[in-house]
Amino acid sequence: MAIYFITILLCFISGISKQLKDNKTWLFIMLAYLCVFLCFSYMPGSDWRSYEIMYNEIDIYALFSTCKVEPGYYVYMYPFKLLQVDFWHFYIFTKVVVFILLVNVLIKYSEDYIFISLMFFVAWYGLYLFIDNPMRNLIAVAICTTGIKYLLERNFWMYFLFVGIAITFHISAIIMLPVYFYFTKRVPSKVHILIFVLVYTVFATPEFFWTILSKVFGWVPYVSRKIESYTISNEGRFLSLGTIIHVLFFGLLMFYRKRIELLKNGVLLFNAAIMYLLFYRIAITIEIFGRMLYYFCVFYTVVIVALITIFEYKSRIMYIIYLLLLSLISTARVFDDFRYVPYTNYIPYFVKGKY
Numbered sequence: 001m002a003i004y005f006i007t008i009l010l011c012f013i014s015g016i017s018k019q020l021k022d023n024k025t026w027l028f029i030m031l032a033y034l035c036v037f038l039c040f041s042y043m044p045g046s047d048w049r050s051y052e053i054m055y056n057e058i059d060i061y062a063l064f065s066t067c068k069v070e071p072g073y074y075v076y077m078y079p080f081k082l083l084q085v086d087f088w089h090f091y092i093f094t095k096v097v098v099f100i101l102l103v104n105v106l107i108k109y110s111e112d113y114i115f116i117s118l119m120f121f122v123a124w125y126g127l128y129l130f131i132d133n134p135m136r137n138l139i140a141v142a143i144c145t146t147g148i149k150y151l152l153e154r155n156f157w158m159y160f161l162f163v164g165i166a167i168t169f170h171i172s173a174i175i176m177l178p179v180y181f182y183f184t185k186r187v188p189s190k191v192h193i194l195i196f197v198l199v200y201t202v203f204a205t206p207e208f209f210w211t212i213l214s215k216v217f218g219w220v221p222y223v224s225r226k227i228e229s230y231t232i233s234n235e236g237r238f239l240s241l242g243t244i245i246h247v248l249f250f251g252l253l254m255f256y257r258k259r260i261e262l263l264k265n266g267v268l269l270f271n272a273a274i275m276y277l278l279f280y281r282i283a284i285t286i287e288i289f290g291r292m293l294y295y296f297c298v299f300y301t302v303v304i305v306a307l308i309t310i311f312e313y314k315s316r317i318m319y320i321i322y323l324l325l326l327s328l329i330s331t332a333r334v335f336d337d338f339r340y341v342p343y344t345n346y347i348p349y350f351v352k353g354k355y
Contacts, residue, residue: 010033038127055087098130098142111264116305125301131339148299154184175295
């Protein structure tokens with residue numbers, strides 16, 4: 001398990017060292033290391049088992065008749081299966097491509113402190129996305145995140161194309177359609193605060209939310225059945241350490257909003273961070289919405305780390321240490337989660353011919 005913490009500490013040391021921080025060769029080395037660490041993980045995680053079965057059983061008829069998930073993933077898998085590519089080679093190749101896409105966007109929007117951004121991203125999102133690996137969701141996130149540049153260019157059709165393709169991999173990507181009309185708009189702070197309070201109130205407990213939904217839509221039989229099933233199966237959480245942390249971040253974002261919006265693409269970054277915080281609260285109550293968080297996590301990371309540049313020198317040091325502690329706390333979840341231990345990597349098995 002030490003490798004998880006070593007990875008976070010390597011990013012931290014690289015981010016505070018004057019010799020390493022702006023060294024492009026070292027950046028390349030660290031990115032290569034992170035790629036191998038995250039993308040070549042072999043047996044950790046849980047979803048790969050179902051994806052392996054899906055890959056081994058796919059045939060041309062499944063593309064049009066019996067596919068059990070969004071068709072885009074089947075269409076993507078089939079050429080690899082047709083060429084008799086081993087599942088693990090296909091799986092690792094896909095993760096590497098997605099890693100390159102997401103890290104490219106992360107670096108592009110991180111004007112400073114790239115290594116600190118990598119540290120926070122890996123600890124809070126990378127371990128889940130690449131090691132536990134909800135593959136279809138991850139691919140959709142990478143496609144939408146890459147397509148954000150067309151939103152900035154106000155090229156609706158290209159943006160719509162990217163989101164449309166992402167939806168064929170995971171339906172949760174549909175959330176990225178309405179954000180086209182929001183991400184570049186400067187919404188008044190009062191509106192953000194009002195929505196934030198409403199969301200954190202309505203979704204404070206699952207019972208409160210489902211009661212409201214039941215009174216509004218309970219007369220529809222299908223909706224009524226869904227409400228009943230979710231009420232039974234979803235306990236939700238009123239408060240968590242993550243909630244406290246993100247509420248504090250919301251306060252920082254609102255307090256330093258003007259400074260954040262002075263950053264390159266600052267309005268988009270700020271709005272994406274707010275969207276992340278709203279969906280974080282919703283996801284605590286309705287876990288299925290957790291998949292939507294990850295469409296905003298790269299930009300949320302950029303904003304959280306960009307706050308470093310806003311603080312004075314002493315406060316800056318304290319804030320960087322605070323981000324390190326949050327990253328280590330998030331990483332500590334590997335201690336009691338079977339999905340992450342023991343960590344194994346594909347390369348040693350491949351070299352020994354035991355894959």
